[in-house]
Amino acid sequence: xxxxxxxxxxxxxxxxQFFVSxxxxxxxxxxxxxxxxxxxxxxxxRDDKLDEKEFVRxxxxxxxCPGSGEDGGEIRAVGVYYSLLYAIRGFFRPMLPRIARWAQxxxxxxxxxxxxxxxxxITYSRELLAQHMSGHV
Amino acid sequence: xLSRIDYAIWIVGxxxxxxxxxxxxxxRNFLRYIFLSLYLLAASLxxxxxxxxxKKFGWSSVEYWYYYYYSESLLTILLFFVxxxxxxxxxxxxxxxxxxxxxxxxxxxxxxxxxxxxxxANQDHLxxxxxxxxxxxxxxxxVVLTYLLxxxxxxxxxxxxxxxxxxxxxxVYFSATAAAYALRNLFPSLQPAVLRxxxxxxxxxxxxxxxxxxxxxxxxxxxxxxxxxxxxx
Numbered sequence: 001x002x003x004x005x006x007x008x009x010x011x012x013x014x015x016x017q018f019f020v021s022x023x024x025x026x027x028x029x030x031x032x033x034x035x036x037x038x039x040x041x042x043x044x045x046r047d048d049k050l051d052e053k054e055f056v057r058x059x060x061x062x063x064x065c066p067g068s069g070e071d072g073g074e075i076r077a078v079g080v081y082y083s084l085l086y087a088i089r090g091f092f093r094p095m096l097p098r099i100a101r102w103a104q105x106x107x108x109x110x111x112x113x114x115x116x117x118x119x120x121x122i123t124y125s126r127e128l129l130a131q132h133m134s135g136h137v
Numbered sequence: 138x139l140s141r142i143d144y145a146i147w148i149v150g151x152x153x154x155x156x157x158x159x160x161x162x163x164x165r166n167f168l169r170y171i172f173l174s175l176y177l178l179a180a181s182l183x184x185x186x187x188x189x190x191x192k193k194f195g196w197s198s199v200e201y202w203y204y205y206y207y208s209e210s211l212l213t214i215l216l217f218f219v220x221x222x223x224x225x226x227x228x229x230x231x232x233x234x235x236x237x238x239x240x241x242x243x244x245x246x247x248x249x250x251x252x253x254x255x256x257x258a259n260q261d262h263l264x265x266x267x268x269x270x271x272x273x274x275x276x277x278x279x280v281v282l283t284y285l286l287x288x289x290x291x292x293x294x295x296x297x298x299x300x301x302x303x304x305x306x307x308x309v310y311f312s313a314t315a316a317a318y319a320l321r322n323l324f325p326s327l328q329p330a331v332l333r334x335x336x337x338x339x340x341x342x343x344x345x346x347x348x349x350x351x352x353x354x355x356x357x358x359x360x361x362x363x364x365x366x367x368x369x370x
Contacts, residue, residue: 004322007277011316014284018308021287021365022346025302028360071353073345 023081026074027109030116039119052107055082058114067121082110139196146337154181157344160351172218177344183208206268213275220282223304227289273318279311291362298358306346313339
């Protein structure tokens with residue numbers, strides 16, 4: 001009985017660590033990209049630091065914007081991470097405000113990542129439209 | 138009886154596995170990551186085999202049961218070779234490939250011996266808790282190996298984004314499946330309603346994450362690993 005309990009506890013702890021690191025690696029790769037003026041205009045983004053609540057709105061915009069379909073998995077993974085951070089922030093806010101602040105900063109990174117993906121999709125749609133137009137001409 | 142959700146997960150899983158193989162071929166990484174490619178190819182074939190097995194023998198048949206668990210064990214062993222390849226890539230600059238291969242052969246041998254001993258000791262009730270325990274142990278060995286690899290990546294300050302993401306995706310897969318098997322061992326009543334969904338969903342995660350990494354992350358992309366560790370400011 002003790003072995004399954006140990007395996008279960010260790011696996012859950014490592015699952016959390018692997019998943020958080022994976023999401024951070026995906027977000028970090030997006031952090032290097034600059035947002036284009038088009039996406040800033042469409043999404044109403046003014047500065048580079050996005051509010052954590054913007055994530056939901058940006059994901060809604062992503063659903064409206066057609067893409068090549070390759071980034072669906074990463075958006076879902078980051079979405080799960082965003083919700084997980086919400087739970088962490090809510091849980092630790094009264095006891096450990098430092099962790100709550102970290103969770104908030106991470107959620108802001110998630111919003112920035114969503115904006116980068118939206119930017120990518122807008123570029124993709126524009127290219128698709130340009131190809132379509134040139135085909136007709 | 139399989140529900141529509143079962144079929145949907147199944148079809149999505151198969152399509153994701155096939156597209157992952159295609160993405161490895163398109164990015165010309167089939168040979169570079171040969172064990173990953175072979176695993177994905179084998180996983181796709183196993184899915185086709187599952188369909189044929191269900192069609193011929195039925196979902197609740199003993200044949201399908203054996204096919205499901207033993208093909209899964211074989212796929213897990215194939216994943217050990219994937220981990221070995223990752224170790225090889227991480228330690229390649231240290232010229233430690235020879236030691237990695239020796240260690241890998243010893244590990245595969247030990248796993249085979251362990252499995253043989255467990256099978257010998259459980260000959261009379263192969264169908265009961267044995268497969269669950271074997272699956273749980275195999276996946277947990279995978280979790281430990283992946284965690285050690287992750288530790289080596291951090292210690293050696295590995296910066297290849299592609300390699301890091303491939304390893305972390307595998308870590309998520311192993312730990313989620315090991316946790317699901319352990320929970321099933323502890324609470325068998327959770328299996329029909331909750332836990333049976335975990336392996337197929339996590340089975341979609343792995344090829345999807347690998348395909349995404351192959352398509353979106355270039356071989357030259359670099360990342361500072363210390364930034365990936367969660368630290369409260």
